[in-house]
Amino acid sequence: MTGSEDSVLLHTAGRAAHLTLNRPxxxxxxxxxxxxxxxxxxxxxxxxxxxxxxxVTGAGERGLCAGGDIRAIHDDARDGDGTASAAFWRDEYRLNARIARWSKPYVAVMDGIVMGGGVGISAHGGVRVVTERSRIAMPETGIGFVPDVGGTYLLSRAPGELGTRLALTGEAIGAGDALMCGLADHHVPSAxxxxxxxxLAELPVRGALxxxxxxxxxGELAGQREWTDxxxxxxxxxxxVRxxxxHGDPVAKETAELLLAxxxxxxxxxxxxxxxxxxxxxxxRVLRQEYRVSCAALTTPDLVEGIRAQVIDKDRTPRWSPATLAEVTDGDVERFFEPLGERGPELELETGPETGPEAGPEAGPETDPELGPSRGLRWGLR
Structure with a gap:
């Protein structure tokens, strides 16, 4: 078998088709x-x-999926021209959009570690199952990157400013908080x-659940809503940060220190x-924005440096450039959102019409019943 066939196992059991990510x-x-x-x-x-x-499940005992292959992205950003990473993201983001509009129940078992690309392959599905072992995060800012795979879409729709906090800090949350933030639908004990x-092989999804x-x-976040918001x-x-x-709450101070790293x-x-x-x-629309941002990040020193410090050398002491918040200008930020132009084509999606109202700060996970987090409503699963 080819490597891709080894790393994604497929089988059917009764009425269910199983997809197992297999790089434990x-x-x-x-x-x-x-x-x-x-x-x-x-x-x-x-x-x-x-x-x-x-x-959808993950092989091994550690988790569904820890994200994308960031070593490959590091090497492409450092030594290549970025085209390999851009092509990966293009197909990955198209897959994320497809999962959100999947025409049948898509059950993602979010057991253990679910981070980055793992969120993309699971949290856009209609039926998202977490366990007491779930640790869910979008930790990109710690490697000089920005939440992608539709992560900014999902987090922007969490209650209050919880999603803003999770996007900036990269904190990992458990089952209770994932349910509250709209990243999951059901808790099933791992046993x-x-x-x-x-x-699921014999029953409709509702009956199995x-x-x-x-x-x-x-969870922990409900008790921290006041200062988080x-x-x-x-x-x-x-x-x-100020x-x-x-604020005075010791956890708020710890959160500030986390951001400053x-x-x-x-x-x-x-x-x-x-x-x-x-x-x-x-x-x-959000995925198209994320694609521009991701491609721009390939040209910055922080992505290579962040992956080096956190994943390759593991010295945990990245040397960011610029090194302080004050040195990052509005122009530096805006460059990430500019059309790609000569850098390559924009992200094209073939997943159906762009629907969905504009969402305000208090928009929850059921803002748009045609998109990912609310898909389970279509089959009466939530």
Whole structure:
């Protein structure tokens, strides 16, 4: 078998088709070949009347998917011309949009680590299952990058300023907080996952979930809403940090310190991206914005340096350039959102009409019933 066939396993069981990401040593990090393989499987199953449900899981005990293959992106940004990474993102973001509009129940089992590209392949689905082991995050600012794979779309629709906080800090959250933020729909204890998968072969998704879903463990964010909303509503990253430091809550101070360790450029671009995502309305429009931002990031020193410090050398001491928030100008930020021009074609999506109202700061996960987080409503699954 080819590498892509080894790294994405496909099988059917009764009424369900199963897609298993199979790079457990890398926590099932996505390669370009894997993205293509998943897309080909969805094409085949979409028109197969015997397949009523698609179930996505990750091999091994550590998690569904830790993200994209960022070592490959590092090497392309450092030594290549960026075309390989741009091609990967183009196909990955198209897949994210396709998952959001999938015509059958798409059950994503978000057990263990689910980060970056792992969020993209799961949290746009109609039926998102978390467990007590789930750790979900968009940690891109820590490597000099910006949340992508539709992450700014999802986080911009979390209650209040929770999504802004998670986008900037890259904090990992558990099942209860994922449910509150609209990144998941159902909690199933990890010990019950084998039974859930067995039942999905014989029952409609609603019936299988009724057997195994349970209340989630209590999260942490609800008790931090007051200072999160007041501090992260500020118009600049500098003001967010100032409010956090002045608030008095020790966790708020720790959050400020966490922000100050991230790439200053990535922080400012991320804040702008999330705020613009609220106004763009549809997932497709947000993905096009993210594609521009991602391609621009390839040309900055912070992406290479961040991956070097966090993943390759693991010295955890990135040398950001510019080094401070004050040195990052409005022009530096705006450059990330400019049309690609000679750098390459814009992202084209073939997933249907761009629907969806503009969403305000309090828009929750059910703002647009035609897009990802609310897809489960179509089959009465939430």
């Amino acid at each position: 040593r890398a926590i099932n990090a996505l390669t370009h070949a894997m993205v293509r393989r998943v897309d080909e499987a969805l094409t085949a199953w979409e028109h197969d009347s015997a397949v009523e449900t698609v179930v 019950s996952l084998p039974g859930l998968l067995d039942d 009724d057997r195994h879903a349970r209340p989630a463990p209590e 007041s501090c992260f509503a500020a118009g600049t990253v500098e003001e967010i 409010r956090l430091l002045d 991230k790439s200053p450029t990535a922080l400012k671009v991320t804040l702008t991206a999330v705020r613009r995502a609220r106004r763009l309305g549809s997932l497709e």
